Amino acid sequence: MLIHPLPDLAAWTAYLREQPIPVLPHTAAAIEALRPCEDELDASTLADHLTGDPLMTLQLLAYAAQVRPAHYAGAAETVTAALVFIGIAPFFRAFDRLLTTEELLHGRPDALEGLEQVMRRAARAATFSLGFAVHRMDADAAMLHEAALLHGFSEMLLWCHGPDLALEIRERQRRDPTLRSAAVQQAVLNVTLPQLEQSLMRVWKLPETLVRLTDERQTADPAVRNVLLAIRVARHTQHGWDNAAVPDDVRDVAELLSLSPEAARHKLMELDATD
Known part of the structure; x- marks a missing residue:
């Protein structure tokens, strides 16, 4: 397992594309x-x-x-x-x-717990994304569910193959909650996880639609906004609904779904209860 960061995006991509996916x-x-x-x-x-x-x-x-x-x-x-x-x-x-996650991370309960937390967040994001798609009567609902589920797989792979680095990122953000994720990832890894994710999707030749739906730069596309909003809500509410960012998330969900903020919040709570 990696203990020290690799120098750049190309090195990270080359390394992770050859590692087993549990x-x-x-x-x-x-x-x-x-x-x-x-x-x-x-x-x-x-x-x-x-x-x-x-x-x-x-x-x-x-x-x-x-x-x-x-x-x-x-x-x-x-x-x-x-x-x-x-x-x-x-x-x-x-x-x-x-290979299972428990076999790969045997003897590393801290890494297994970190991985499971990211996977739970991904599952909640997928539930939100599917709910948004159904509300909008989007024909690509299954694809949007899958895109939200997969968004964050680079972080999952980091917990699998570089858990000490993943723990360092988490500890820095715990010490300073104002740190932006991209900044701390760049500082610890020499790359951001979204950059790594896009790079791996392309070398693995994953469907172009999936690459587009998980590209954080494509915010003008309502389908991409669906996925990114679902991920935001899942991240901000993973420890409860009192995060200071939640009102902004609710406002943006209301705009996406053409609902009032009150109705949008009710919709989110309803979806979360079904997860």
Whole structure:
């Protein structure tokens, strides 16, 4: 595991693209439980067991892009689409020995706790994003859910492969809550996590739609605003709803959903209760 930061974005990208991507223990267990029944499964049923795990989703989309023929113009943009493209039997052959987060971080309960916190935040963001999309009757609701779930995977990978650096970032922000995330990431890692995430998505050839939806510079796009707002709300409310930034989040959600601030706050609380 990394103890010292790498020098730049290219070095970080080259390092992490070669590291194993672990999955949650319950995901690995579900795949093994379903393996004997592969002839009876369809893509949608199998996807139901995978879509809540952002690292499994990442690994599957990266694999689908890797095996896609050069002449194939399309891209598997969701877990279900990736499974249809790969096929059920080939999926089980390709994912027969999955490393779990508990195995990778055995002996590092501090890192495992940090990773689980980021993954819980991602799951809440995905719930908010899907709720916003359904309210707006967005045809790409499943894609928006997936984009919010995956946003932050670079931080997850940092907890997996450089936990001491992730802990340093968390400790600096704990000591000074006014520190901006980008500034402390740059200081500790020589790169920001959003930059690293975009770079990894491109080298893994993830769907261009997914790259766009998680690009924090594309704020003029309502679909991108959906994802970024969902992530903001999940981050600001991960320890409760009394964060000073929440009123601004509620105002922006109200604008996105064409609701009053009171109705937007009620909508957020309702979505959070269903998570």
